[in-house]
Amino acid sequence: MARIHSRKGYKLKQIIDFKIAEINPDGRDVLLHQGIPKGVEVPERIRVLLAEGVDIFRRTAQPKGVIEEVSLNQFENTFVGEGKNIRDVILERIYPKSDHLALYVLTMGEDVSSRIEKMFNEGDYALGSMLDAVASLAADKASEVFEEFYRDYLDSEEKLNPGEFVLSYSPGYCGWHISGQKKLFDRLKPGLIGVTLNDSYLMTPLKSVSGVLVGGNKEIHIFDNNFEYCKECKHESCLDRMKRIQTI
């Protein structure tokens, strides 16, 4: 984990180099992502593919991130984005009750994304899809590392009250329209770490994540996931996240 260089009382803005070891996903989670349930015997052929995918990821990933604290008013403008959010976005209920907000973008780097693309283009779907799963889960893990990083920063600045917690939320999920990335990019300028956004709001490199880190009382992150858009949600990742903060 990179050291924090900001001075006491100053708003945080920083580029971070992640260590591969802190974002390397668990092999069982990669297989689960590939549709192989935990506890079943994994064929030798799949184990070899997994080892190869992890090895290529370790050699080619250049994980980096950029983070910048924003005020409530500044975030309001980012959140509204291009005005395409649907009604009742869960984040709209959460962020006004927060005490701290920071925008972030992270990437696994250009090399690993182009390796995946090349494998698919050349018809090596098995290894391409294994490497894709490793890189996707590593990017998710990097978001958790960012949550921890921002929590430690707030703690070091004596800004974190007891019972406060940091969780990330991303455009394109839970009702927040993907076009929210436009204003997020305008403000954060993640070109600094080599990430760009096209007119369809697709990030390059592909294995990148954008979002906001929301710091505040644990309770603000707890909700019933019974929104209209939840009916089509396949992962319900909010349940694991809520469980995680309730056990801390």
Ligand code: SF4
């Ligand atoms: S169920 Fe899915 S869409 Fe609904 S809040 Fe949870 S993660 Fe978001």
